[in-house]
Amino acid sequence: FEEIIHNMGGKVLGDTPTAEQDYGLNKPGEIIHEVGTTRMGNNPKTSVVNQYEQMHDVDNVFIVDAGPFVSQADKNPTWTILALAWRTSDYIVEQFKKQNI
DSSP, X not given: OHHHXXXXXXXXXXXXXXXXXXXXXXXXXXXXXXXXXXXXXXXXXXXXXXXTSBBSSOTTOBOOSSTTOSSOOSSOXXXXXXXXXXXXXXXXXXXXXXXXX
């Protein structure tokens, strides 16, 4: 991240975590943004929800949190959660109008 900031002409503020601090990364279970408990994918045998976070086995259930993420990014997933929830909301309205749910 420091290289990206530098290449954009910015200046990193604050201290960078060291190797002794595990570079600021924590083990699973020690961070508040747990993800991946209800995996997203096209195959019902290997995932819980489809691309719209709709359960494969229950049409009227949507999981719009970080559960459908297939992996954890290095940073806070809030904006991704919001974007996917927005897309899912649009999909729910569209499907409701078509009387599919």
